[in-house]
Amino acid sequence: MPTLHILNGPNLNLLGTREPGIYGASSLADIEQMCRSHAPGFNITFRQSNSEGQLVDWIQQASDSAGIILNAGAYTHTSVAIYDAIRAIDAPVIEVHLSNPHARETFRHHSYISLAARGVICGFGAKSYTLAIDAVAGLETA
Numbered sequence: 001m002p003t004l005h006i007l008n009g010p011n012l013n014l015l016g017t018r019e020p021g022i023y024g025a026s027s028l029a030d031i032e033q034m035c036r037s038h039a040p041g042f043n044i045t046f047r048q049s050n051s052e053g054q055l056v057d058w059i060q061q062a063s064d065s066a067g068i069i070l071n072a073g074a075y076t077h078t079s080v081a082i083y084d085a086i087r088a089i090d091a092p093v094i095e096v097h098l099s100n101p102h103a104r105e106t107f108r109h110h111s112y113i114s115l116a117a118r119g120v121i122c123g124f125g126a127k128s129y130t131l132a133i134d135a136v137a138g139l140e141t142a
């Protein structure tokens with residue numbers, strides 16, 4: 001079975017506890033369950049870290065996988081290191097966000113991830129993740 005890595009960045013472990021108006025009521029565990037149910041044809045790894053270097057390590061290790069779904073959290077707007085890691089691997093990276101950063105503060109309008117990602121899905125809450133799974137599945141069969 002092809003492996004799909006779903007990587008989550010800083011503070012996403014807090015989902016479901018605060019700011020439900022922006023990020024929805026689902027916890028990260030709920031989103032993981034949703035992703036697993038949505039993608040029976042993939043071997044899924046689902047991880048979260050608050051550390052930029054850990055995310056870089058996981059991206060490098062996923063180089064030969066079917067794809068990476070990446071919600072880099074606030075590192076989206078700051079991390080040249082994650083941008084470089086995405087550029088350095090073969091696997092397609094789909095950038096996802098629960099919220100629509102373009103409808104928020106101006107500092108969220110720029111994404112280093114978008115410069116290197118295969119595609120971007122944002123603004124659909126937890127559904128952004130399942131839409132991204134569909135996108136990777138489409139690449140698999142293309």
Ligand code: CA2
Nearest residue numbers: 011012014015018073074097098099108
């Ligand atoms: O909308 C998204 O998915 C974001 O990647 C979420 C990041 C934000 O910095 C990006 O601009 C957009 C922040 C995640 C913080 O998550 C929290 C969850 C609960 C309570 C507080 C923060």
